[in-house]
Amino acid sequence: MTSTAITEQSNIASAKEMLDKLVDRRVLASLEVCVRCGICTESCHYYRSNPKTEHTPYYRAEQVRRVYRQFLDPVGRTFPGWFGAKATTDEALSKLAEIAFASCTLCHRCTFECPFGVETAEIMRVMRSVATATGHAPEMLVELANAAIAKGENPDFFRDFYIEQVKELEREVQDRLGSSKAQIPVGQEGARILYVPLSGAHTIVPQAILFNVARESWTLSMFETANYAVFLSDLPKARRIVERIIKEAELLKVKEIVITECGHGYPAMRWDAPKWFGHTFPFRIRSILEVLDEYVRKGRLPLNQGQNGEPITYHDSCNLGRKGGLYEEPRCIIRAVASDFREMTPNRIHSFCCGAGSGLVAVPEWTDIRLQAGKLKADQIRRTGAKIVITSCDNCRYQIGELNEHYGLNIEVTSISELTAKALA
């Protein structure tokens, strides 16, 4: 047997093992309940932007379902031709990986348009795990996940450089607030909030301004909330990336972890991490949106709507909205800080993905795919007549910024935190 054949056999065995391990009752129900009625077809932004068979949710799910029938369904394995079971090769796994990573953003929109509620995103998530375990995941995502783990293993190596950079940002905060007392504390034990940013000043400076104005007891995390292992559906790695922040929170004895405006980071920490660890945590986990909403409701921020007079619209990130339940918090903040808010249609649970979710934005060779898939979002934005688009996910923000250039939308893309900081009276 050649080494290629041995590798192929080993990959197929790994695929079967992973599938068997990851098909829980919820995924099994989604695999079994689909009747291939095609009603989900137009629910997908890929299909709406480029209508072809491969872009229908039920086509994607069916490709995985056929492998499941071969591996795990005794009836399907016995009568493969009758029930559509399909023997798997390494090449087929590679194709399935491409479907799971590049043709589905795990946005879950089709689930709510399906008469049965088939969770194609959960099926694709399992397929991503299988692809990762068999070496078919995008290299870029693997490297980014590994880099985050390496940082968690060697925090002292980064600490001094990081603190030096934060000091520069602190000066910027002091300049913008006109107060030398404004601070960006790092590693402050006993602070009430551990705020976890992303890499980039835009997820530190405006939030620091708002925390200082609200006189919040807070400290900045050493780590960023981005978790590329979530996109890979590599749960052991995703857990290790989250663990860095959990340990930091325990060490600093904070009451609450607050996640920056990050689409996947918030649900990973808030909703998934307790499952990965098998228990809840001794501190609360919230999104910065929930914190700012609370500040607005309690009047902790002096705000002037007049500072944001341009027409503004809000893009519901799939992870924060449909999968995170944060619909009203961002809207409450926007209404308090801007005078001309216009809803996109459809919105909330029916909102369309921007086209870059679940890691697409991180892989350069998929740029054309995501720009095409984002056409629907570009059209939606254009219809609102808004000049400013707010989104609370960094990937959505990057994508909408690129859609702006690609489709000539003539808009500015910003975050709730920045908009709120701008509205400070």
Place this chain on the structure above:
Amino acid sequence: MSTFEMVAAGLALVGAVIFAAGVIAILIATQRRPYNAELAPIKGSPAQGVLWAFTLGMAPWAKESGRIHWIAYIRGVIVHLGIFVGAAYLIATPWLAQMPEPLRFSLAALFVVGTLLGLAGFWIRMADPTMRLLSTPDDYCSLALVTLFLASAAMSAYTMKYLPAFWAISGITMAYTPFGKLRHFIYFFYDRVFLGLAFGRRNALK
């Protein structure tokens, strides 16, 4: 009871036994799969989520897909209604002679509509290129069985002489159900419950 009637009734009974055993086997196999319970502190209400999943979450008018595919939706609802009523009718058939005629004829009318819409399912499945590509022999067989089930139910409700044919077809359909696509009726309940629990907990069902 004629020999033909006895064979038909026997087929229905054997089918019912296979159906029951198959459903139990599916339930056991499903329960053996891991269940990754949500552990995060609740933001919304899982119970209300489940309620939503079985009510508004299924309402065609609340979905964009329901507005786009309203014919397919109505077809699906009537066919499934026909099947559920047909199952109840099957249980009642030993006492069919006592059933009031207007009720029998009303049931026959419902089953006729179900049959016609079942036949329409073949046309829909074959006319759409994606559905045609993804359809398996099991899809067509399952559709054929439920269409025959509804047609024979209609005939037997109209005139009792077709009752043995209805029993025989019911037996075959029940025996096939646990093996093919028709078993989706079991997973439907799982799927809706999981959906309601997960998204209700997150307060995302708005």
